[in-house]
Amino acid sequence: MVPHLTTALTGPLLELEKRFLDHATEIERWMRVQWQDHLPPFYGSTDLRNSGFKLAPVDLNLFPGGFNNLNDAFMPLCVQAAQAAIERICPDARQLLLIPENHTRNQFYLQNVAKLVSVLQLTGLDVRLGSLLPEITAPTTLELANGSTLTLEPLERRGARLGLADFEPCAVLLNNDLSGGVPPILKGLDDQWLIPPLHAGWHVRRKSIHAAVYDRVARDFASVIGIDPWRINPEFGVCSQIDFHERTGEEHLADEVDRLLARIREKYREYEVTETPFVVVKADAGTYGMGVMTVRDASEVRGLNRRQRNKMSVVKEGLEVHEVIIQEGVHTFETVDDAVAEPVVYMMDHYVVGGFYRVHTERARDENLNAPGMHFKPLAFETCCSLPDCRQGPDAAPNRFYAYGVVARLALLAASIEIEETMPAEAELAA
């Protein structure tokens, strides 16, 4: 089932999807050439928003946590892409240590880890799980709802190498986004592949850096297929030196919001969009949908009440927020049984391996669906994202998924360039 797309656009519908379809050959060649110059991340996922007049990524995750939500029919794609990723990054690897997030009770997350383990095993790796949790002092087996189990083991640091008891991995794969900073046990590792590199963690990453790189990628790409880059690129602004508790920086933030809303209004006029523009204010280093606020008018950020200020001031791992990105909001016009549905695309190496919709009944189409405690229903993509079919309409499932895959790969490419450009100097690495 493909969600219904009802947009408020009065201009030509599906023009963007048609453009992707007509230029599929050029698009694929362009992608191929880009990946000659940039190392694809090991894996990644992108949250997309589809308003019909605009299809854009709003987040790029380098520690994807929903492999369990993908269609099992595409497991072979996943395994093949994982083989490519391993070959590219650590071709000789025999043993791999996977370090998951510290969620030992989140069944959905644990199933993600289990899926990831099974994919990695099929690439020819012995895979074991090392936990950053201090309470894991001995191998601890967790039961999964589907009857399988996962065993978390305490990490052991031996000189410049990380391992487990009787386990000397060649490669360490992080499925932990390092929001709380790099734990000492992960610092100064040598002679082991650490995937992705540490500076891909949220202790270093900034949404605004990613957005700036994506802006360049989207412009390049848009010129290749002759579209306005705005159709795939959310406008954004940055605001630093904010303190929500102390109410400093509030005016600056309001000005930025106002400026961005004005730009969006102008674009809406150009495209005859009658919807109300909005922006999303997010912690620049945040994740897990924490520290996120939807704003339709600059006045809203001036008069935040205590609850709203508390909500915005702290993100995952209790970190304080002092920098925010203000991102153009993209309406979600896809629905399943009247519930808002947002696509999430999964990639390994530079291949799209599947995706799913976050389907939620209780949220409006201009609200964030990835918020703490949100229980979305995952709806796996029914077909893959790599088989556009010119004989069908631009909105047929293979073609809509193809469009998702194209935009998701643009975001992945931006992440790859972002990781290159934010690589710390040797001196910093040694510190």
Place this chain on the structure above:
Amino acid sequence: MVPHLTTALTGPLLELEKRFLDHATEIERWMRVQWQDHLPPFYGSTDLRNSGFKLAPVDLNLFPGGFNNLNDAFMPLCVQAAQAAIERICPDARQLLLIPENHTRNQFYLQNVAKLVSVLQLTGLDVRLGSLLPEITAPTTLELANGSTLTLEPLERRGARLGLADFEPCAVLLNNDLSGGVPPILKGLDDQWLIPPLHAGWHVRRKSIHAAVYDRVARDFASVIGIDPWRINPEFGVCSQIDFHERTGEEHLADEVDRLLARIREKYREYEVTETPFVVVKADAGTYGMGVMTVRDASEVRGLNRRQRNKMSVVKEGLEVHEVIIQEGVHTFETVDDAVAEPVVYMMDHYVVGGFYRVHTERARDENLNAPGMHFKPLAFETCCSLPDCRQGPDAAPNRFYAYGVVARLALLAASIEIEETMPAEAELAA
């Protein structure tokens, strides 16, 4: 549906498949490391024989002609693998010229070409077809049974480059096995990728060279998972200076057949196999199942009648046969509704992308199913070959297909080494 496996083995059944299953991680790592040292062919297919006690490749085709027989569900795998192949061999390619066999009336073959074109287009290539047929002097459109069309165009040689009218391809892909030798128009090409290299054609290739390389690959591999290499490797011998018309070399051939049968008998005793051993005598440079003969006793090659001698003496393109390979026959113990079924595995780059069974009702289990005029019924593999499942028995579909995929990749690896080792010297290339 997976064919029924009824073997004459009195020893432990499925021991080989179980061994593959138990060692899947080591197998995948071993494969990964091998492909670091050897360039995978662009594509290939392998004919396998499964006697239960032995699972072995009997042919490796570098110009596969049955992509139309693969399960459509695995098209995404095919596209992904083709992307990898293009990236590895001709990453910047924009336009590709595909040169098919000269079969303009074989609907099955034409559908193979059409499938191949659609896969290649999805990797970001403009694909057009150039024909070696002299009668193609203008673009000629062929109607396919499924309603689609293919347009063959006359090749145009411009200096050291090959193309079509208004088409300057970066890459030339051969789906023509060059049995009749290299046409002058293909000689001395420069500044264009020619895939596979010319010396992969049957004008140069010898089954016996491939068998000798496979022998080494099989031994290496067998030692990794602790099996007798004979379980995956047909014994073989070579006999040259044969002239079937003149009846020269007949005694030498009979001696070789005798020697080989004796070796096989010994192995059958070791494995408690009660079947009658047989060998297959094949033209060393042949293809298309021409010049093939099944022999159960050396006396059979001594007393060939005129019809048999005629049949053995000429292969595709009317070439005379003077060298033969004598290959251990592997019984086909897989059946579908009592019809003999032989697996064929398809690969692109080093990935298995699917396969099918040749199902034939009129042949015995020790006869060749790929013979001229044979109308086999293709039965596409129902699952992929990359997802072994330890929770199921060694004969469950995913596990049987996994075993096929492993052995097929061994044959592909041997072909890759064979192409390396038979590479002509620069001087010969320039000639």
